[in-house]
Each structure stands twice: as C-alpha cells, then as structure tokens.
Amino acid sequence: MRRYLPFIIFILTCFSASAQQYLLSGRITGQKNEPVSFTSVYIRNSTYGTTANEEGRYQLKLNPGTYNITYRFTGYREQTESITITDHNEVHDMQLADEVFKFSQVSEKWKENLDPGDTIMRMVISRRQAHMKEVQGYSCAVYIKGVQKLLSSPKALTSKAVIAALDLDSNGRGILYQSEMLSTLNFERPNKIREVTIAAKQAGVNTAFDYTKASDLQVNFYNDVFKINGLSSRGYISPVASNAFDHYNYKLIGSTIQNGRTVDKIEVIPKRENGQYFVGNMYIVEGDWRIYSADLMLTNKRSSLNLVDTLKISQQYIPITDSVWMPAAVQLNFKGSVLGFKFGGYYEGIYNNYKLNPSFPKGFFNGEILRIDTAANIKTANYWNTNRPLPLTRPEARDYQKKDSIAAYKKTDAYLDSIQHTKNNINYFTYTIFGYSASNRAETDSLYIFPFLQTFYYNTVEGFGINAKVKYSHKIDDLHSYAITPAVRYGFANKLFSANVLAEYFNNPFRNSKFYVNFGSDVLDLNNVGTRSLYFNTLSTLLYENNYVKYYRSQFGGFGYQRELSNGILWMAGLSYSSRTQMYNNAFGHLFDSKNRNYTSNNPLAPANAPADDRSFLFPQHQALTFNTSVAFTFDQQYITRPTGKFNLPSKYPTLTVNYRKGIKSAFGSDVDYDFASVDISQSNMSIGLSGFSSFKLTGGDFFRNNKLYYMDYYHYLGNQGVTFDPTYIGSFHFLPFYTYSTNGAFFEAHYQHNFAGSILNKVPFIRKLKLEEVIGANYLTTRGNPNYKEFYVGVQRLIFRVDYGISYAGSKKYIQGFRIFYGIR
Template identity: 65%
Template sequence: MKKILPLLILLITTAAASAQQYVLSGRIRGQQNEPVGFTSVYIRNSTYSTTANEDGLYQFKLTAGTYHIVYRFVGYREQVQVVTITDHDVQLDVNLEAEIFEPANTTSEYNRKTDRGMDIMHKVLAYREMHMDEFKTYKCAVYIKGVQKLVSAPKSLLGGAVMKQLDLDSNGRGILYQSESLSQFNLQRPNKFKEIFIASKMAGENTAFSYNKASDLQVNLYDNIFYINGLSSRGFISPVASNAFAFYRYRLEGTTVSNGRTIFKIEVIPRHKYEQAFKGYLYIVDKEWRIYSADLLLNSKDNNINLIDTLRISQQYVPILDSVWLPTSVQFDFKGDVLGFKFEGYYLGIYNNYRINQTFPDDYFDGEVLRIDTAAKLKSAAYWANTRPVPLTPLEARYYEKKDSIAAVKKSPEYIEALQHTKNNINYFTYLIWGYNASSRNEKDSLYVYPFLQTFYYNTVEGFGINAKVRYTKVLDDFRTFSVTPALRYGFSNKLFSANVHSEYKNDPFHHVKFYTDFGSDILDLNNVGTRSLYFNTLSTLFYNNNYVKYYRSQYGDIGYQREIKNGILWSAELSYATRTQLYNTSFRLFRDVKDKEFTPNNPLAPPGAHYDEKFPLFPQNQALTFKTSLTFTFDQKYITRPTGKTNLPSKYPTLTLNYRKGINNILGSDVNYDFLSADISQYHIRIGLSGYSSFKLTGGDFLNRKTLYFMDYNHFLGNQGTTFDPTYIGSFHFLPFYTYSTNGAFLEAHYQHNFSGSIFNKIPFLRKLKLEEIIGANYLTTRDNRNYREFYVGIQRLIFRVDYGVSYTDNKKYIQGIRIFYGIR
C-alpha cells in the first residue's frame, strides 16, 4: 500500500494538471487598426466557439494542447491561427484583412436574366430541404447577451433627475438595459424544443424589446417565413424560402476562396419596394449550395417594423460534421429614434458544444419549452466572470458594478421605507381610471382600491349610487396566495344596501389550483356575460336617455374550485345558491334633454313603447341551486416552468371548452330545473404569413331540459349598444342588443376577425408612416326564436385606439350600421 499511494497521488496530480484551463485572449483589428467587434472565433473541427465584444476583445478557456483558431467576420477574409497552449495564458492579437471578392461581372450593369446569382440561388433552393433534414435532433449550450444604449437625447428633456435616473453621461449617453443568460438548448425537428436556464443576469430597464432566451434567437433561414416577435405581427419571406424567387432577385457580387472552399457573395434584392423582404447579402458555399453566412437588413421605412428604425441580422454557420452545418452565432443589431431619443443595441447568441442526433426519452418534449433553475438568478459576479464567453467592455462592467451597488443600497431598511412611502402615495389621476395600489415593505401584503370610474354611478333602478370595492392580498409564500374582496353598494333612489365578499386561495401555481367563495347580496345584470360598465352606462343614461342595462337583486353564496388536471386540461366547478328578486325603475334624471327619447322599463322583454315607470313582471322571486362545470382542452399546450410556478403559453392549435350547467330542483327550496350544455372552440393570433393574423371563436349549445328556469338562467350573448365597444375579446358583437337574443333554446354563434397588420396601408404612401393596422371581421348568431343575425365590419387600429365601421342584418333586413370606437377604457 505504501508503494501504491505515491503512484496514486502522482496520477491524480497529473490528471488535475492536464485538466487545468488557461485563457487564450486578444484583440481583433482590421487593416486600419480599427476594432472588428463581434468577430466569430471558433476552434476548427470542434463545436467550441465565442465572439469578440464590440471592442474586438475575445477570450477562450482551453486546456493544454494545439488548436487551429478560426476568425470570421462578414467583409473580412477568414483567418486561421495555430496556437499551442502549454502551462500559461496566451495573448494573441489578430489583424483581419478585408475580404476581396473577385468581381462576377465585367460591367456594372445588372441583368437579372443572365446574372449568375440567380442560377446559384436556384441550386441553393434545390438543396434547401436536404439541408433542413441533415439532422433530427441536437443539444447545445447557448449564451445570450443583450445591450440597449441611449446614444443621444434632446438636451431640453434631459434634466438632472432624468440623467441620474437613467445613469447617463453629460452628453445623454449610457446603457439602459443589459442582460446575459446561459442555457442548455435541446431541439427535435421540425419544431420541438426545450430550454433549461442555467444562469441569467439583468440590469436596468428594458425600454424596447427583449430576446433573453435561446428560442428567441432561433434564426433558421431555410424556413419559408421568418417571424420577429415584438417588432412585427407579419412574417418576412426568407431569401431561401421555397418561393423566394417571387419576392427576390439575386446578384452575384463576387467570389473568394476560404480554406479551400469557394464562397459566393450574393446580393439579396427585393423585387418590390415596401415588401416583407430583406435586403443584404448571403454567402454561399460552392458545390454544397449551403449558407456560409448571412448579413440581412430590415428597416422601418420599407418593412413596417415597429419600435425601431433598422434591424440587421447576422449569422455564421460552421461545419459540425462534414454533412451538417449549424449556426455558431447569430446577432440582431438595431437602431431607433423616438421623439429625438436615439438608441441602439444588440442581442447576441453564441452556440457551443453541439451534440447531433441525440436520443431523447419519448416523453422529453412534453410541452415544457423553458425551465428556469431555482438558482439561475442567484449566480455571483465571480461565476459570471469565470463563465461568460464574451468579455465585458469597460462600460458594460461599470454598468453592472453600479447596478449591483444600487441593488445593495435598495435592500437597506432605510431605502425600503422611503421607497415604500413614495410608492404608496396616491396619484388621483391614475386612481380615477386604473385604481390605487398600496403594499407593505416586504410586498407580502397589498391593497387595491378599485377606480373612481367604477365607484360612483347612476342608473334608473338605483339612481345615483356608490359601489365601494377593495381587494386585500396576502402572499403566504412562493406558492400560496390569499385574497379577499369586500364590496359595499348603495342606491340613493331605491335605498337598497348590498354587501358581499369574494375570497380566493391559490396554493399550487404549477397546476393553477384555485379555491374561491362568494356570499352576500348585490345588484346584478340580467345578462350574466356582461353589457356595459357602470361608467359607460352612467354616461349613456344621463346624457342620452339610454338606460341600456337591466338589473335584478341577488342574495347568494357560492363555492368554486379550479385545477389543471393534466397539461393542457383545465377543470373548474362551482356550486351556488341564490334568491333572485326583480327590480324596477325608481329614478329618471337627465343632464341634458334628448328630444323624443324616453327611458325604457327595467324589463328587457317589455312591449315596445311601454312607459319607463310601468312595472312589467319578468320573473317572480325565486331560489336557485345551480351547479356548473367546464373542461378546457388546450392542444399541444406549451409552458414555462419557473421556481414559483407554471406559465402557459398560447397554443398554435384551437382551444376546446365544454360547459355544463344544472339547475337543481327541490333542494333548499330551489325552484329551477334545467340542464344546459355548450361547447366552444377558439383560437387567437393565427399567423397568416405576410398577411397578418386571424382569430376566431365558434360556440354552440342547447338546453337539454328546460322545465323551470328564469331569464337570468338563459344563455346570453356579449352584445353592444352604444358608440364605444371592447374589441379585446373575440366573441363579442358590434351591434347586437344586450337581451333580445338571450335564449332558453338551441343556439350557434360564430366570430371571425383578421388583422392585416399594415399589409395594405403599407403600399399607400401617405398612410405608410402612420403604421395603421387594417381589420375586417364578421359575427353570426342564430337562436330558436331569432334566426340569422349577421354583422360585417372593417376597422383601423393604432396601439390601443381603434375605429370600426360595420353593418348588421336580421334575416334579410338591414338592422343597424354605424361606427364603433375603442380608446383603451372598458
């Protein structure tokens, strides 16, 4: 044993030494000694790569050995340096030579019929599907870095407080936002992926858009349509799409030889101006007819992108195997100008350690597209210094140091106390529309006071009234939350006082579990899917004599439960008991006299011309014990798993919901006896390539048993009366009366809407700059007693503002036509 022990120590020491890593670093410059930022640097015959920072600095961590280091950047000749690492760090500065492409044409005149670039791209498109199918699966490590900077601003708007808040220099320049992430990315063609966040770091305020995940920067130019989330609702045609020749011309600008391969530089030229197409260059490998690199450009003027003025997309491909090339880096560079504030930035993705054709378990791609490790945001500065592949610039390092120092100060009790006092100060303007929030120092307790616009109201049943409502929320821990919402309501005309409490308990955010209870009394709308808010009903009643909403009184109690029983399957159930009482008009005030216009009775089924003060019975006082349940199926449900819960993402397939409602008779004196069954299928934001996106909803149902039910038990529809409307929900009507079509029989309703996202107006010069979105839609409803109601409309939208013009028909007769507007308030 004594003889073996020294040998074991020697072997362990030798192994440790051989595993020792050393740093290869340097600066990359051009022929004029200018820094060549964001140069791709990788080790030949490996999948280990990095990228220089914007100052041209790069670094590798390598074990002892000899390496062929490849330096590549668009516009410069690829350079290979042989480096031997022994027992110390190595400094290697590189000067890149400008790439000289041998001209393809002896004349400067471009002939699209004879130019060889068209022939080359025909071959690229012929090989397109083969290159897409070169692998089935892979996994790799991905590093994402993003920086957003303000480069100039109007001095008149840069006060000392603003500059201090944004941490700007005297010229109004500085970093606004900076982020890094490191993840493992797993992909299975054609469209399954799972990303596991290992580490993430963010500082500052994201003022434009953000791509912090590997999936955000998945740029596959071999796909037909290229989508850029956050910048456009429309897709862009890839210059390597199967139908690319309908959108592009190609010009061979020149050829060069790089490491034994002939590379063609192809200029990408859109056939039409103001098209969803790129400008720029593709670099193509001769004989293999694959992409070597890409340098493509979009701009706001020609391509109708939002938020920014220009976006440059650069991508470098490297051979992972002889027959498989994959991106080693992708970069989005952007610039913009908003009201004189000029900003720029980039998002950079570096792909390392590719492992091709990995075998994943059958259930590995189960819908989870991102999993965030519990400690991902807790990594230390030392961890990042040792791990990040791209060195920080001095400005970026100082920015992190400042933000880390500020974060430490913000954790002090004195700062938290001062901040909390400021946050809890009431702003009366925001309270008027959005309400008021206050919270405790540790954010465990919060109070929300509902907006003034929902507190004071007027209607013909109650007169002027007060509806005071607050919500208290208690965060018990990362997984459990309890909230209680008491409400008091009083009508000064009918002198009815109502009080109720809603409470909610959430204890499993990974399965969206929720318990809730309600009890008390309230004044409710006879249409239980909603009509007009208290605010808009007050305006229409006082100023236009339109008392659209019809009310009744309910004294009730209910209990409900919700749970996702399996990914994509959400179940909910509720049992309720209520005593319902009919109400009548008691007040008839006006702020202005409307000629030949009178109020209507508080009975939606009163005969035409009935006097508003007449008491037409609609239903007797009754008791109702009701059970309802629903199952919602979201097919191919994708989701993100965070340490504190699960977040479901929109599916690319329709969602199916089955609903059942039972009026239970002769228990607790219940008078109702009915069974109602319905189903709806819907999908929102269906991308239609270059033409925007569509949404639809289709619902049908019937009362299987209708022995005893009252008007509030009918199936109601989301109609609209008045000039304003709410377009945020596909399933509403523009002109449908609130109560006329409510039914106790079979029904079918359908809704469809398409948003062209500027694809029409972008071709009209004086409208192009407005960036308006064009909308068309149709709604349909048929019931047992009211057949074939239809609506057709067109609209324009910009941000939260929307104006629609439409026309409706009942049977074959025109019913209503007119304008509907929306400006963000519901």
C-alpha cells in the same frame, strides 16, 4: 437536485474553467486597426467557440494543448491560427484582412449566365428542404447577451436628475439595460423545443424589447417566413424562401476561397420598394449550395418595424460534420429614435457544443419549452466572470458594478423605509382610470382599490350610487397566497344597500389551482356575460338617455375549485345558491331636457313603448341552486416553468371547452330545474404568413331539459349597444342587442376576425407612416326564435385605438349599421 445534474454538468463542460484550463484572449482588428466587433472565434473541426465583444476582445477557456483557432467575420478573410496553450494564460491578438470578392477563374462558369446571382440562389432554394432536414435533432449550449444604449439625448429634455438616474455622460449617452443568459437548448424536428436556463442576469430598465429564451433568438433563413418577436406582427420573406423569386432579385458580387471552399457573395435586392423584405448580402457555399453566412437588414421605412428604425441580422454557420452545418453565432443590431432620444444596441447569441441527433427519452418534449432553474437569478459576480464566454466591455462592466451596488442598496432597510411612503403615494389621474395599488416593504401584502370610474355611477334602477370595491392580497410563500375582495354598493334612489365578499386561495401555481368562496348580496346584470360597464352605462344614461343595462337583486353564496388536471386540461367546478328578486326603475333624471327620448323599462322583454316606470312581470322572487362545471382542452399546450409556477403560452392550435350547468330542483327550496350544455372551440392570433393573423370562436349549445328556469338562467351573448365597443374578446358582437336574443333553447354563434397587420395600407404612400392595421370580421347567431342574425365589419387599429364600420342583418333585413370605436377603456 438530481433531475438538474445532467444539465449542470453539460453547461459547466461548455463554459467553465477547471484548474487545468487557461484563458486564450486577445483583440481582433481590421487593417486600419479598427475593432472587428462580434467576430466568431472557434476551434476548427469542433463546435466550441465564442465571439468578440463590441471592442473586438475575445476569450476562450482551454485545456493545455495545440489548437487550430479560426477567426471569421463577414467582410473579412477567414483566418486559422495554430495556438499552443501550456501552463499559463495566452494573449493572441489578430488582424483580419479585408475579403475581396471578385470574378476569378473559379467564377468563370457564371460569366456566360446573364443573372449568375439568380442561378446560384435557385440552386440554394432547390436544396433548402435538404438543409433543413440534415439533422433530426440536437442539443447545444447557448449564451445570449443583450445591451440597450442611449446614444444621444436632446438637451432640452434631459435634466440633471435624468442624467443622474440613467447614469448618462455629458452627451446624454449611457447603457440603459443589459441582460445575459446561459442555457441548454434541445430541439427535435419539426418544431419540438425544450430549454433549461441555468443562469440569468439583468441590470437596468428594458425600454425596447427583450429575448428571454434562446428559442426567441433562433434565426433560420431556410424557413419561408422569418419572424421577429416583439418587432412586428407580420413575418418577413426569407431570401431563400420557396417563393423568393417573386420578391427578390439577386446579384453576384464575386467569389472567394475560404478554407478550400468557394464562397459567393450575393446581393439581395427587393423587387418592391415597400414590404416585408430584407436588403443586404447572403454568402453561399458553392457545390453544397448552403448558407455560409448572412448579413441582412430591415428598415422601418421599408418594412414597418415597431420600436426600432433599423435592424441588422448577421449569422455565421460552421460545419459540424462534412455534411451538417449549424449556426455558431447570431447578432441582432438595432437603432431607433423617439422624441429626439436616439437609442441602439444588440443581442448576441453564441451556440456551443452541438450534439447531433441525440436520443431523447420518451416524453422528453412534454410542452415545457423553458424551465428556469431555481438558482438562475442569484448567480454571483464571480460565477459570471468565470462562465461568460463573451467578455464585457469596459462600459458594460462599469454599468454592472454600479447597478449591482444600487440593487444591493435598494434591499437595505434604510432605502426601503425611505421609499415606502413615496411608492404608495396616490396619483389621482391613474387612480381614476386604472385604480390604486399599495404594498408593504416585503411585498407580501398588497391592496388594490378599484378605479374611480367604477366607483360612482348612475342608473335608472338605483339612481346615483356608490360601488366601493377593494382587493387585499397576501403572499404566504412562493407557492401559496390568498386574496379577499369585499364590496359594498348603495343606490340613493332605491335606498338599497348591498355587501358581498369574494375570497380566493391559490395553493399550487404549477397546476393553476385555486379555491374560492363568495357570499353576500349585490345588484346584478340580467345578462350574466356582461353588457356595459358601470362607467359606460352611466355616460349613456345621463348623456344620451339610453339605460341599456337591466338589473335584478341577488342574495347569494357559493364556492368552487379549479385545477389543471394535466398539461393543457383545465377543470373548473362550482356550486352556488341565490335568492333573486326583480327590480324596477326608480330614477328618471336628465342632464339635458329631451322631449324626444325616454328611458326604457327595466324589463328587457317589455314592449319598446312601455313607460320608464313600467312594473310589468318578468319573474317571481325565487331561489336557485346551480351547479356548473367546464373542462378546457388546449392542444399542444406549451409553457414556461419558473421557480414561482407554471405559465402557459398561447397555443397554435384551438382550445376546446365543454360546459355544463344544472339547476337543482327542491334542494334548500330551489325552484330551478334544467340542464344546459355547450361546446366552444376558439383560437386567437393564428398567423397567416405575411397577411397578418386571424381569430375565431364557434359555440353551440342547448337546454336539453328546461322544466323550470328564469330569465337570468338563459344563455346570453356579449352584445353591444352604443357607439363604443370592446374588441379585445373575439366572442363579442358589434350591434347585437344585449337581451333580445337571449335564449332557453338551442343556439349557435360564430365569430371570425382577421387583422392584416398593415399588409394593405403599407402599400399606400403617406398612410404607411401611420402604421395602421386593417381589420375585417363577421359575426353570426341563430336561435330557435331569432334565426340567422349576421354582422360584417371593417376597421383600422393603431395600438389601443380602433374604429370599425359595420352592418348587421336580422334574417334577410338590414338591422343596424354604423361606426364603433374603442380607446382602451372597457
């Protein structure tokens, strides 16, 4: 508790009311009595404030005294009122006057310039680096509010049951989801972040996107590229980027005086019809040449947004000191439409009580970018009523009350009993592809049955077979759990029965720590990194008479352990013993009569013309005692700490993995005797500005002692044969045979792929609407026996669907070319 005390005191200072505090509240309207939503309201010459809600209502908790309260929103004249708080709550409504921007005498100096807007923005861009470096670090309190609403529904698709379930009105409107968060945010240049969430609340079902931490909602237009998590895989060019004049024109709309400062309104005009560009207005403080506020928009038609059709971003800066301005509030307002359902909503961020350039203790920024307090999700309604700075609207308050009541009812025995049977009902379609899951009421025990597609199979070694596999999991407490996965397998052609068990014990989710033990018998792929799934091998064998996968029999036992030694360093080690036996083809059935195609031998090294019933020798029956270990180093590993454990985030730097494997001779009759080591370095989804993202993997290794090893001990590659492929792993090949290049010597492989995320096809009319992502890539492999294998490919992707066309070369000769497809099933 002591470690959280400073944060608790800090947030209570920002948002809570004591016995001496009173409520200043009111409604903010325009000249036509319309509510001015999200108006910034703050104490002048301070960093404490709030914003109004959608209805224009605001509230501030203040000690007795006299305050200069500033009311400010883009498009309205900033106004400051002197308000005295005595011994009771105070109501102060505010009517804002429209702001008039004009070419007044203050702006005469721009009249001689042909493009005054361009000139002003050049001054801002020339100062952007200085503004970015005004503070080396800060701490502040952050409140984030999110609301997602259904704005209208097609009557033909909205039944009474749907209206009741979503609590919609007669016009098909209602709140789908709400979220709130209170946290402290700490920042140090250039990009160090650490945040602590003190309170969090959600109600409803998130149907679009969400911001679960304050750093997700940070808006900084001084950066060259502005990124929006969840809405686009590409960035957007800031209107004040260093190269902004390559993409934007600027028009001076006019100037006004705000608190003695001249503020210019600049219209932002993209030079191209389509691209990663904003439209809207920037408001610039003359002399300082800094952003006063921003009111910008992105549209799906222009900028290929995902999930939504329009996104409006508004931001207000306030002076913290004479030379430092910081964001006081940011709003993201969005709208979209799916199948006639129109939705919209907003995310509002309020930043309070800035402390500039604090002295952070050594080691404070340790990679933990977010810690969620153990009590964050169990705050009471009274706590939120006391501490939220943004008052709820009437529909929001009603929605919370109803959904809180529903959530409480769903925890009762009566409700849990009523839904238990329904919850665990099997859906045969989803079971076929994804499997079936069931759990008890308390969700401490769960059962998962593996998909039907992986249960029944056919191959030329076993014929038709059954591979029944289930996983039972038990949660002991929040920090300890175990899982047991038994499997049985039977081939009807060779009449061979196999059974095995994998047991795992998870004992420290903050260290990613687990023990495992496995034993039994199984039919395994000679390529130990995997070739084709049972499902795809069944299809290729029965439909196309291509028995790609080659099998052997193993009776085995082993155990292992993994643990994160420190942040970013994951260690794994295991010891296994197996008795391994060669297998042969026993089934040669065909669904279709074929005179031109024959099955191949189960020996991958047999000649291509070997008969299907080939019994050629690959390896003798033998025993193998094998030790393996690896250490993975993820540089600058960032993570989130929740009450239930540590969750690592993708790093912007590569991961280095060192692997070692040893075949131990003589012990327990072991026949193997070798040492193998490899090193790989990889990274996925490296952002390349506006041009999408890249992924790569480089691996090199050698058997520096290979006195005795067998084919399954070789180093194998994730090759591909057949039309389908799996692009989800960057270390895979498109055309490489599964077994031909496996080696017992030195090797080097390299993989690179770049996803342009629509940056090329987005420029093509009509095709732009498909939101296709362009992909290019190359794979390379060299071994002692097979040097310089190469692949090059191009493709297009949309969601889980992807089509590639590529060509491969074995040495200098063309090897294979053609299409490869992926549709989400591996």
